[in-house]
Amino acid sequence: MRVHLKSFNDVMGMCGGTAAVLRPILCLLLLLVLVRGCRGNGSGGGRILVFPEDGSHWLNMEVILRELHSRGHDLTVLRSAKSWYIPQNSPVYTSITVNPAPPPPGEDLGPDFYTVLMQRSLKRRRMFPVRRFLEQQKDTAAMLMMFHGGALCMISAILDDSDLVAKLRESRFDLMLTDPAFPAGVLLAQYLGIPMVYNVRWLNAGEAHMTVAPTLPSYVPMYNSLFSDNMDLLQRTENFLRYLAILLQEHLVIQPLYVDLLRRHFPPGADLLSMQRSADVWLMRVDFVFEFPRPTMPNVVYVGGFQCHPAEPLPADLEAFMQSSVEHGVVVMSLGTLVSALPKEVTEAVAQAFAQLPHKVVWRFLGERPSSLGNNTLLLDWLPQNDLLGHPKTRAFVAHGGTNGLYEAIYHGVPVLGLPLLFDQFDNILRLQVRGAARVLEAATLTTEDFLEALRDVLENPSYRHNMQKLSGLHRDTPLSPLASATFWIEYVMRNGGASHLRTEAYSMPWYSYHSLDVAALLMALSGASLWASVSVCSRLCCRSSRRKTKLE
Structure with a gap:
């Protein structure tokens, strides 16, 4: 300029x-x-194609988009006509709406679907461990087929639309920013031949680290294992079985779904897993104050908690309610964006426990009003969660265990009482419990007495708040904020036309070479040959010595 x-x-x-x-x-x-x-003009005002995932994944993607827009980048978002959260009109981006084919009967992924999943999850929690494990794998395989089936419908609708593809090519995008939990964005970026950056935590059937970096089940806990990184023999055995289950689901359930699409639109030999590993930079929604340490790669950038920010003033009526708590303070409760309501018996148990507290309660609640609700509890169908957690009157956070909410709790130093319901929520709460910053309750068998005892423990035992504030200090003690780091690396990839120098060649190696099995075979062959040669030489020398002795006699 x-x-x-x-x-x-x-x-x-x-x-x-x-x-x-x-x-x-x-x-x-x-x-x-x-x-x-x-x-x-941080990177020339680039043109970025964005392929997000819906639900809570969109909430954190939108934070990055707003920051990129403020830096002068031109954003185009691909969205489904059936999207719940991704608006068609926005001052931040231009949208392209795609109409995918309708799902088969009974496979509509609407809000009611997640309520059914929650009920199924609570039922599994009451089963014996072996049966729970088997039922969990069966349910996971069925769920993966439905989710990936939806992604397949979306990418098929795009690639089969020649006019849309031509429009995308003519736009000459500098970058694809996508959440690869399901690979529609990955496939489109490969088809268009543009550099790719991930906003990622989950990929295929497990945690994204499994695809990008070495993952040893001896100390890296698998998805839904409920283990820490310090496992005994039986836990390591179960963890290894979960590791195998994830690999089998990836190769037997997920990849076969995309075979026909790859055959129709990509060159021979195209492989989904290789495409997924080709991202230039992985913006991993992880901070190791929360996650357990594990191997990583140079192109993985850790941006956990990038959606967090200082609290802003509350609306006047909500601020008045917070101040009315006087010295006792406020408990905040939210169960995220997917599940509209807990089972009625659980809701009544929670409401009755809240009514016995001297504290005020702000509860994000959808559904029938509990009959045992106390005068100290305010029900809201939406709440400014970050601003409430950052309020000086807030004493505890009752949460389902979604990473967005837990990182906000870490950022503001608020201890957590966890009621995990679905997906990774059980593992997430466990990570805070291991660090002494949370208590975990079993929603499937919850009683008023259990909930009240655990909540009083979190409120009255200073160790929970002390440990969470320690995590908060570690989380904030960085040279660059997670959001600034994310935008820097997005612009880095645009400035340099990719970041292939950060990707390992291990991805192109066959599995037996990656694990050095061919090297082991060669060394064994050489050792065997050497041993055979030594035995042969010794045998011949012994034979000659024997012959000479016989002649002398």
């Missing part, structure tokens, strides 16, 4: 006596133009 300072000085000179008044104002305007110019 060029600024003609000579012309600026000439104007100031022509202004005569008014220059002394105008100079500070014009200098301020000039400074604003310079700052805006620098921010808007």
Whole structure:
């Protein structure tokens, strides 16, 4: 950006006596133009194609999009016509709406589907461990087929639309930003041949680290294992079985779904797993104050908690409610975006426990009002969660265990009482429990007494808040904020046309070479040959010695 300072000085000179008044104002305007110019051209104002996932995944993707928009980038979002959360119209981006084929009967992934999943999850929690494990694998395989079936319908609708594909090619995007939990965005980026950055935590049937970096089940707990990184022999055995189950689901359930699509639209030999590993940078929604340590790769950038920010003022009526708690403070409860309501018996148990507290309670609640609700509890169908957790009156957070909410709790140093219901929520709460910053309850067998005892423990035992505030200090103690780091690496990939120098060649190696089995076979063959040669030489020498002895006799 060029600024003609000579012309600026000439104007100031022509202004005569008014220059002394105008100079500070014009200098301020000039400074604003310079700052805006620098921010808007951090990487040339690139053209970015965005392929997000819906639900809570969209909530954190939108945070990155707003930051990229503020830096002058042109954003285009591909969305389904059936999207729940991704709006068609936005001041931040231009949208392209796709109409995928309708799912088969009984496979509609609407809000009611997640309520059924929750009920099924609670039922499994009451089963014996072996049966629970088997039922969990069966349910996971069925769920993966439904989710990936939806992704397949979406990418098929795009690639089969020649006009849309031509429009996307003509746009000459510099980058694809996608959440690869399901691979529609990955396949489109490969088809268009543009660099790719992931906003990622989950991929295929497990945690994304499993695809990008070595993952040893001896100390890396698998999805839904409920283990820490310090496992005994039986736990390591179960963890290994879960590791095998994830690999089998990936190869036997997921990849076969895309075979026909790859055959129709990609060159011979195209492989889904290789495409998924080809991302230039993986923006991993993980911070190791929360996650257990594990191997990683140079192109993995950890941005866990990038959606967190200082609390903003609450609406006047909500602020008045918070202040009415006086010295006792407030408990905040939210179960996220997917599950509308807990089973009635669980809801009544929670409401009755809340009514016995001297604290005030703000509860994000959808559904029938509990009959045992106390006067101290405020029900809201939506709440400013980050701002409530950052409020000085907030004492505890009752949460289902979604990562967005837990990172906000870590950021603001608020201890957690967990009621995990679905997916990774059980593992997430466990990670905070291991660090002494949370208590976990079993929603399937919850009673008023259990809930009240656990909540009082979190509220009255100072160790929970102390441990969470320690995590908060570690989380904030970074040279660059997670959001700034995410935008830097997105712009880095655009500036350099990719980041292939950060990707390991291990991805192109056959499995037996990756695990050095061919090297082991060669060494065994050489050792065997050497042993055979030594035995042969010794045998011949012994035979010659025996012959000489016989002749001498």
